[in-house]
Amino acid sequence: MNPKIHIRHLNKSYGTKQALQDINLDIETGMFGLLGRNGAGKTTLMKTLATLHMKNSGDVTVCGIPIEKAKEVRRCVGYLPQDFAVYPNMTVYGAMDYLGTLSGLPTSIRRERIPQLLRQVNLEDRHRMKFKALSGGMKRRLGIAQAILHDPEVLIVDEPTAGLDPEERIRFRNLLSELAEDRIVILSTHIVGDIEATCERIAVLDQGQLKYTGTAQELTAKAAGKVYTVNMSKQELERVKAVYTVTAMLTLGNEVTVRLLADRMPYPNAVPAEPTIEDAYMLMMGGHSDVRSSMA
Numbered sequence: 001m002n003p004k005i006h007i008r009h010l011n012k013s014y015g016t017k018q019a020l021q022d023i024n025l026d027i028e029t030g031m032f033g034l035l036g037r038n039g040a041g042k043t044t045l046m047k048t049l050a051t052l053h054m055k056n057s058g059d060v061t062v063c064g065i066p067i068e069k070a071k072e073v074r075r076c077v078g079y080l081p082q083d084f085a086v087y088p089n090m091t092v093y094g095a096m097d098y099l100g101t102l103s104g105l106p107t108s109i110r111r112e113r114i115p116q117l118l119r120q121v122n123l124e125d126r127h128r129m130k131f132k133a134l135s136g137g138m139k140r141r142l143g144i145a146q147a148i149l150h151d152p153e154v155l156i157v158d159e160p161t162a163g164l165d166p167e168e169r170i171r172f173r174n175l176l177s178e179l180a181e182d183r184i185v186i187l188s189t190h191i192v193g194d195i196e197a198t199c200e201r202i203a204v205l206d207q208g209q210l211k212y213t214g215t216a217q218e219l220t221a222k223a224a225g226k227v228y229t230v231n232m233s234k235q236e237l238e239r240v241k242a243v244y245t246v247t248a249m250l251t252l253g254n255e256v257t258v259r260l261l262a263d264r265m266p267y268p269n270a271v272p273a274e275p276t277i278e279d280a281y282m283l284m285m286g287g288h289s290d291v292r293s294s295m296a
């Protein structure tokens with residue numbers, strides 16, 4: 001099994017608002033990260049792949065099936081929406097059984113798979129708990145379990161870690177990495193750190209356009225030689241922020257250590273730093289004109 005997604009010249013509009021513009025993308029087995037600001041078009045792209053939205057034009061195939069054949073595509077795609085919820089009084093097991101029934105899974109398969117999946121997402125001992133009593137992380141894990149009930153080759157997960165505490169975030173990311181061993185897992189987020197930790201290949205969307213696709217390392221390398229740290233007083237900070245894109249700050253008393261993006265040594269006391277994917281992302285999103293031109 002080697003699932004693939006091919007996207008060619010994909011366009012999607014809501015009325016006059018063009019949410020996706022001429023997207024070309026190939027996705028293969030493993031974790032694929034979709035990055036972009038709020039409103040960049042991530043959800044639209046994911047819903048189009050999950051056949052929940054109709055495209056306006058372009059060719060898209062999921063596991064070799066054109067997305068016009070929605071029923072067939074849905075058999076090989078699992079989707080966890082941003083706002084996954086079931087009836088608040090449903091139990092964990094009840095929700096899985098209900099959703100499995102809705103998607104047409106026979107009783108024998110449900111009885112076999114539901115306990116297995118609850119074990120896999122670490123909710124086995126919560127199977128009688130009501131949905132409303134679950135923590136945010138547990139709800140997301142239940143969402144994953146329901147999305148893979150029919151053992152899809154593609155799992156699409158929209159902003160899964162928003163609002164989770166650090167421990168739950170890591171646990172959830174690890175679960176997705178495990179699932180990506182033999183399937184495509186597409187993860188959308190605006191938290192750059194989530195992508196850095198888990199995804200080998202990524203795409204960056206901005207205002208409906210594909211701004212970057214490639215490996216996380218290649219993106220990070222684009223910021224090489226353009227990241228510096230500088231110590232300064234708090235009073236100097238505002239002036240520096242007006243000139244450079246500041247990607248991190250550490251305050252100690254009246255002193256601040258600032259991490260910033262610049263085309264050349266910005267201050268005599270600045271120290272060159274190793275770039276992170278977050279630096280490269282900020283650089284690409286055109287933090288400051290001084291550096292924007294050099295990424296074009």
Ligand SMILES: Nc1ncnc2c1ncn2[C@@H]1O[C@H](COP(=O)(O)OP(=O)(O)OP(=O)(O)O)[C@@H](O)[C@H]1O
Pocket residue numbers: 014017018019036037038039040041042043044045190
């Ligand atoms: N049903 C809709 N009707 C009209 N415009 C929409 C609709 N859904 C999305 N849009 C617009 O399309 C653009 C892309 O939205 P989309 O939800 O795909 O972005 P996103 O990257 O997923 O953002 P977020 O991270 O906020 O979910 C935005 O400008 C949004 O306002």
